[in-house]
Amino acid sequence: MPCKTIYRSLAAAALFSAVLPTLASAVIYNGSVDAGRVTFASNCASCHGTPPNNLILPIVMNGANNPTLISNTIRSNPSMEFLQGSLSQTDINNIAVYLAKPTTTDSDRIFDWGQATYPTLLTPAATSGSASGYYYRYYSGTNFYVGTKAGSLYLLDGSTGALSNLGAVSTWLNSAINAGF
Amino acid sequence: MKRFSISLLAALGIGSAHAVTTGDAMPHMALPDAKGKVQDLGALHAKAIYVDFWASWCTPCRKSFPFMSDLQRRYADRGLVVLAINVDAERKDADDFLAHYPAGFTVLFDGKGGTASQFGVKGMPSSYLIGADGVVRNVHMGFREETPAAIEAELETLLK
Numbered sequence: 001m002p003c004k005t006i007y008r009s010l011a012a013a014a015l016f017s018a019v020l021p022t023l024a025s026a027v028i029y030n031g032s033v034d035a036g037r038v039t040f041a042s043n044c045a046s047c048h049g050t051p052p053n054n055l056i057l058p059i060v061m062n063g064a065n066n067p068t069l070i071s072n073t074i075r076s077n078p079s080m081e082f083l084q085g086s087l088s089q090t091d092i093n094n095i096a097v098y099l100a101k102p103t104t105t106d107s108d109r110i111f112d113w114g115q116a117t118y119p120t121l122l123t124p125a126a127t128s129g130s131a132s133g134y135y136y137r138y139y140s141g142t143n144f145y146v147g148t149k150a151g152s153l154y155l156l157d158g159s160t161g162a163l164s165n166l167g168a169v170s171t172w173l174n175s176a177i178n179a180g181f
Numbered sequence: 182m183k184r185f186s187i188s189l190l191a192a193l194g195i196g197s198a199h200a201v202t203t204g205d206a207m208p209h210m211a212l213p214d215a216k217g218k219v220q221d222l223g224a225l226h227a228k229a230i231y232v233d234f235w236a237s238w239c240t241p242c243r244k245s246f247p248f249m250s251d252l253q254r255r256y257a258d259r260g261l262v263v264l265a266i267n268v269d270a271e272r273k274d275a276d277d278f279l280a281h282y283p284a285g286f287t288v289l290f291d292g293k294g295g296t297a298s299q300f301g302v303k304g305m306p307s308s309y310l311i312g313a314d315g316v317v318r319n320v321h322m323g324f325r326e327e328t329p330a331a332i333e334a335e336l337e338t339l340l341k
Contacts, residue, residue, distance in 0.1 A: 046240035047304035047323060059200075059303050079304065079322040 026180020029097045034106045036098025039091045051102040065100040067092045107135045107148040113176035200301030207315045208299040212289035228260025230311040237278040239305035241324040250285030268297050
């Protein structure tokens with residue numbers, strides 16, 4: 001493998017791992033949409049339906065990115081008091097994020113953040129797909145792939161075949177959250 | 182006057198954030214039944230109407246259906262009409278549910294959710310006990326162990 005292509009892969013991985021400042025004005029969606037989807041399905045959907053296709057009960061969407069409203073409603077509405085004690089603050093935060101972003105995934109949030117943060121590396125903006133256990137996006141402009149599998153984030157250089165494990169999805173999700181994704 | 186104004190707004194579908202509650206007038210409803218015939222609830226003459234909103238994905242509704250069938254059977258000759266309004270967007274979802282949980286009462290279909298919005302329904306099931314004067318007497322959301330006894334007591338009071 002030529003030195004130039006090895007350097008390309010290493011530089012890309014290093015670039016992706018750099019610590020970046022957060023966007024000060026970003027709205028924070030403080031939680032996991034994946035976890036929120038699961039928690040909502042097991043605790044809320046039996047009475048409220050499943051967003052976003054259920055437009056019959058728009059009041060549920062008032063909880064979008066509003067964990068305080070959800071907590072207060074659980075405390076004050078007799079029909080929902082059975083949830084008191086069974087949902088943690090983290091659970092409620094996750095539900096609030098899920099209601100705000102019902103059609104996305106945590107991987108997509110990371111990919112979206114990556115595209116915005118590394119526009120020269122992850123270009124042009126791509127859509128997600130699945131293959132070989134990975135959930136990924138392919139960037140034809142640079143021949144790089146970014147994907148998640150079993151809780152880790154990966155970068156694959158399509159030109160060299162070099163695969164880099166960039167670490168835990170949860171860590172990268174925090175970066176995406178702090179930047180407003 | 183205030184109560185009338187709120188009910189009028191609800192009937193017009195304006196200010197849908199308002200949830201129908203005890204003391205409000207029943208919003209106007211005209212919905213198709215299982216055969217597609219539109220039933221105008223304003224023309225219904227009953228001493229009591231029990232309106233229940235339900236959906237195929239509603240787990241508690243599996244328990245409320247037998248209760249409502251029993252309620253309709255035992256109180257029919259005293260003037261009760263049970264109306265269950267389905268809010269599934271796909272009629273097939275409702276039909277699949279009904280195949281498993283038969284309805285011994287009238288089922289109407291509100292696939293676009295317009296009537297549910299007029300009532301300000303927040304969750305399934307939501308039920309409204311309405312008097313002959315069209316005024317909502319009691320509202321219940323959800324269906325728990327104690328719900329049947331509470332509804333029956335309210336119904337007895339209404340039919341006295």
